[in-house]
Amino acid sequence: MxxxxxxxxxxxxxxxxxxxxxxxxxxxxxxxxxxxxxxxxxxxxxxxxxxxxxxxxxxxxxxxxxxxxxxxxxxxxxxxxxxxxxxxxxxxxxxxxxxxxxxxxxxxxxxxxxxxxxxxxxxxxxxxxxxxxxxxxxxxxxxxxxxxxxxxxxxxxxxxxxxxxxxxxxxxxxxxxxxxxxxxxxxxxxxxxxxxxxxxxxxxxxxxxxxxxxxxxxxxxxxxxxxxxxxxxxxxxxxxxxxxxxxxxxxGQAPALTTVTPEASVLLDGKVSGIGAGGPTNLPLAGAQVAVYAVDAATGARRGAALVDKAVGADGRWGPLSTDSATPLEFVISAPGYATTHIYRAPFARSSAIVHLRAERLAEADKSAASVVTLTRPRGYLGLPRDSISFDGLSPAPGIPPGVAGVSSSKLKLQVGPGRPVVAEYRSGELAERIVGIAWPARDNHVVTIELHP
Structure with missing residues (x-):
């Protein structure tokens, strides 16, 4: 059927x-x-x-x-x-x-x-x-x-x-x-x-x-x-x-579907960029090292060796990666002048050549934390009470004001527990996503992003 x-x-x-x-x-x-x-x-x-x-x-x-x-x-x-x-x-x-x-x-x-x-x-x-x-x-x-x-x-x-x-x-x-x-x-x-x-x-x-x-x-x-x-x-x-x-x-006609039909086999690729004098750029961050891991959906723990482990060239491309539409992923970016950046993503439903990644820096004000974890929603803002947002058990997630949806991220500066799972949950109407990441130690210059893409 x-x-x-x-x-x-x-x-x-x-x-x-x-x-x-x-x-x-x-x-x-x-x-x-x-x-x-x-x-x-x-x-x-x-x-x-x-x-x-x-x-x-x-x-x-x-x-x-x-x-x-x-x-x-x-x-x-x-x-x-x-x-x-x-x-x-x-x-x-x-x-x-x-x-x-x-x-x-x-x-x-x-x-x-x-x-x-x-x-x-x-x-x-x-x-x-x-x-x-x-x-x-x-x-x-x-x-x-x-x-x-x-x-x-x-x-x-x-x-x-x-x-x-x-x-x-x-x-x-x-x-x-x-x-x-x-x-x-x-x-x-x-x-x-x-x-x-x-x-x-x-x-x-x-x-x-x-x-x-x-x-x-x-x-x-x-x-x-x-x-x-x-x-x-x-x-x-x-x-x-x-x-x-x-x-x-x-x-001239409505679409048959507004949902996404998953592919059994998924091919991913994209570009690594960074932050310039004027803010974020989409220029290739040549020489960055990118590793990609399959992770457990319930715990965020890595499942085996890296699926990709590559020093990117002048074009900034980090792939390709062959995977499936059921496996959540952790992307790790290392580059001189940047923090080791961990990005946790839900499974990719279909193939994409624009899985672009940005390396981040650890802010001076965050260096005293045991771990810094940011929840971000690139395709939309976070609005209260429109959205239901839970971040590491905090609901609503910190830093999201009520009223007009005007912020797209929430940051946690954890004082205990590097290495433990951090759960982010989002729901708004028919859109919903749950992602689990791991809190990596800020003292070793790591930053963590849990990235929502519903």
């Missing part, structure tokens, strides 16, 4: 994809996914899996990885380790051309989260993308700014009153739209739970100061504007509801 159901779902997905292709029987359009400020291509992993589970060919799904993902404080001035809006636009343009050449397609679909949407709009309006893009989908993009105040950081890319965003929002076409004509546009936003679409400046370090931005800030005149109630700044791109809205906008 299970095989029959999978066959029927695959058949239904194939019909949907045929319907969305420009010519019956042709392949669906390639999609290029564009991550946000400070992020990596890896955040799109589960979204890619959902497209694959609905029959989208893996070779027509591409996630951009900007080398320097962090925006400059002043977009008009060079800043070490950070990128300008123009640099993001040019990198995206080159990636689109590469995808078009590889697939033979004439146009792509662009899907972006947050700052990724800035790059998409800039490319379409100012970089020739109006000819190479059929659909542009922007999730949580601060299209009217995170703030709109000409007197506060006036040249920042996220200032809605600055030259960059006012230029993108200038009226276009017979209806004075804010979007470039000639292609289809969609935005997804929260009703009130996006930390970067708030009337008060608390999330930009200016509590009590009006931002002149509302929850409607990500919407654009001329686009199909969708509200996803309760979702946060990242979830409006990475949540299953965001996937369903995007899939239907592209194909």
């Amino acid at each position: 299970r095989l029959q159901r999978r066959a029927l779902l695959a058949f239904a997905s194939g019909l949907l994809l045929t319907a969305c292709a420009s010519t019956p029987g042709t392949a669906p359009p390639p999609i290029v996914f564009v991550h946000g400020n400070g992020d990596t291509a890896a955040l799109w992993t589960t979204t890619l899996w959902r497209y694959e589970s609905n029959g989208w060919p893996r070779e027509r799904l591409h996630a951009v990885d900007f080398p320097l993902p962090q925006a400059r404080d002043d977009d008009t001035k060079p800043q070490d380790g950070r990128s300008s809006a123009t640099e993001q636009r040019e990198f995206l343009a080159a990636e689109v051309q590469r995808v078009l050449q590889a697939t033979g397609a004439s146009q792509v679909v662009l899907i972006g989260n947050s700052r990724g949407g800035n790059a998409i709009r800039n490319y379409i309006q100012n970089g020739g993308g109006d000819k190479t893009v059929s659909h542009a989908l922007l999730g949580g993009t601060p299209n009217h700014g995170v703030w709109a105040n000409p007197g506060f950081r006036p040249n920042n890319e996220f200032n809605g009153a600055g030259a960059f965003l006012t230029g993108l929002n200038a009226p276009k076409g017979p209806n004075a739209d804010e979007v470039t004509p000639g292609l289809r546009w969609m935005t997804t936003r929260s009703d009130s739970n996006d930390k970067f679409a708030q009337p008060d400046g608390v999330w930009i370090g200016a509590k009590g100061t009006p931002t002149h931005v509302t929850a409607e800030g990500p919407a654009l005149k001329g686009a199909h504007n969708v509200v996803l109630p309760g979702r946060d700044h990242r979830e409006v791109s990475y949540h299953p509801q965001a996937f369903a809205a995007a899939y239907e906008f592209i194909t």
